[in-house]
Amino acid sequence: MKVPHQPLNPYTLNTLLERASRGLAELDAFTLIVPDVDLFIQMHITKEANNSSRIEGTQTQMDEAVLKAEQLSPEKRDDWGEVRNYVQAINEAITELDRLPLSNRLLKHTHAILMQGVRGENKTPGEFRISQNWIGGSGLSDAAFIPPHHSEVPELMSDLELFWHNDNINVPELIRIALSHYQFETIHPFLDGNGRIGRLLITLYLVNKGLLRKPSLYLSHFFERNRGSYYDALTRVRQSNDISHWVRFFLNAVIETSGKGKETFQRILALRQEMDSLTISYGKRAENVQILMKNLYRRPAVTANEAADLLGVSHQAASALLKKMVSDGILKEITGYQRNRVFMFFRYLELFSD
Incomplete structure (x- = not known):
């Protein structure tokens, strides 16, 4: 691979590289402890x-x-x-x-x-x-x-x-x-x-x-x-062989993104603990809520038909469960329709919204 001839300055990059490597390792550790x-x-x-x-x-x-x-x-x-x-x-x-x-x-x-x-x-x-x-x-x-x-x-x-x-x-x-x-x-x-x-x-x-x-x-x-800084950093390598500037930009991206990723996992753990505690209050329906919540963590939107198929219950029973979850502040109905309604696990979605 041919790279620009301007050498990387180890004294400038060492601290950034250390912080980026540590941040990446800490983010990776979260993937081992999150159930x-x-x-x-x-x-x-x-x-x-x-x-x-x-x-x-x-x-x-x-x-x-x-x-x-x-x-x-x-x-x-x-x-x-x-x-x-x-x-x-x-x-x-x-x-x-x-x-x-x-x-x-x-x-x-x-x-x-x-x-x-x-x-x-x-x-x-x-x-x-x-x-x-x-x-x-x-x-x-x-x-x-x-x-x-x-x-x-x-x-x-x-x-x-x-x-x-x-x-x-x-x-x-x-x-x-x-x-x-x-x-x-x-x-x-x-x-x-x-x-x-x-x-x-x-x-x-x-x-x-x-x-x-x-x-x-x-x-x-x-x-x-x-975006402007991203394209500028790539352009500076092509035009003036400034590879150090690009690498610094890249490492800063890893540092910041790793930190935000750790915060997201921490918030996921806190939200899940809260949802698990709330699920207990559903009594006989708690098991169905747990199944539904696992599905919502993967994709935080569900319809009554999807819930009925997932849980193996009637459309009426699924609708009643979703209505209860709305009243408990877990879900929001986002369409405003009477039919084909979509329920969103909005608090979870917000963890991934900009």
Whole structure:
């Protein structure tokens, strides 16, 4: 992998690297102590899919991202489809890492899922580009940046894959993935979807290298909130070889995001303890509430029909239970309809809202 020639200043980066590594380790520790952590990881994934897609221009909000397509107005379904594709792409990529190392083959497969049936579906999903692309502007003549010629992409991506797994290169893993993200975005190997795949690459790398046991760190919210600084940091490497500035930005993103992730897990634990105590008051229906709550931790929206199917009870019994949960302040009905009502576990959703 070819990286900018300006050396990293170890004296400047050591403190940031130490803080980022410690924050990441503490975040990872939470995934070991939180019961049923995989339930909550799904909401982390949904938030990442929503934030990463918003950087690319989608307008879906978190309360919409957890709904089903038929529960949204038709004009919102295209953006929603991109977010749900990203959720599926993340989940399948993480599952693949259980049996395969991080690779270009995995990135291509993930890209194919990301682009299926949405904008960009005709731009060779799952394949590296075989034509020139550009970043910014309306075309090559006024582009802000022109990535390498498509004939160079296979070799550059092969070189990047070797960099991920070359144990003879003594580079800390967080520095290595910072460099890899920059390199991926500079190569821009796909015709579309490079931003989303490049940001997902960060989490896949950390899981593959064992720095995270669960996919709990996602930087898209930080990148979106600091979008101008994010693009500026990447541009400074390309224009003036200032790799140190980019790495500092990246490590600060890890530090802040790890801290916010720990806070979210702490709030999840507190909320779950409160909900578990409240569940006891439901007497004979407590077991059904527990089953329903587990489902809501994974996706915090439910209808009476879904609750009835999940619990194996009548629609009337499910509706009565949901009504009780609304009166107890657990759920809110969000449609205002008499039929096809949707109940949201709003206090949980708020933990993942910006």
